[in-house]
Amino acid sequence: MRTLQLHITGLVAGILALLLISGPALADGVSRGALLASMCETCHGTDGVGAKPMQSINGMDVKDFVDFMKAFVSREEASTMMYRHAEGYTDEEIQAMAEYFKDR
Numbered sequence: 001m002r003t004l005q006l007h008i009t010g011l012v013a014g015i016l017a018l019l020l021i022s023g024p025a026l027a028d029g030v031s032r033g034a035l036l037a038s039m040c041e042t043c044h045g046t047d048g049v050g051a052k053p054m055q056s057i058n059g060m061d062v063k064d065f066v067d068f069m070k071a072f073v074s075r076e077e078a079s080t081m082m083y084r085h086a087e088g089y090t091d092e093e094i095q096a097m098a099e100y101f102k103d104r
């Protein structure tokens with residue numbers, strides 16, 4: 001029983017330590033952008049540099065990037081994949097991704 005309690009205490013301490021480490025990183029705009037961007041890099045390539053025929057999304061003007069994402073959501077921009085990928089992000093998250101990819 002005592003061993004179990006020690007394990008649980010260790011687990012809780014570990015989780016708290018993780019939260020302490022990840023908290024400040026997530027509050028940082030660039031790190032948050034990097035985290036969100038990792039979802040996009042599966043298709044668009046590392047740092048958004050796509051292997052043809054996949055479009056690269058690095059170095060894009062922030063406004064163009066945001067406009068693209070909104071146009072995918074509203075279905076104004078033709079898409080096979082991006083409808084579902086553009087949905088589900090807040091304006092602030094899209095902004096963070098735009099700023100991240102702009103500097104890649």
Ligand code: HEC
Pocket residue numbers: 036037039040041042043044055056057065068069078079080081082083085086097
């Ligand atoms: C499953 C693969 C896939 C993922 C994941 C993905 N995309 Fe795309 N993306 C595409 C495809 C394919 C296109 C071309 C338009 C279409 O057919 O949807 C595209 C087009 C785009 C464009 C327009 C580029 C241009 O110049 O025409 C932007 C911007 C973009 N994606 C951003 C993102 C962002 C941001 C994410 C992550 C939230 C993301 N994509 C995740 C496949 C993907």
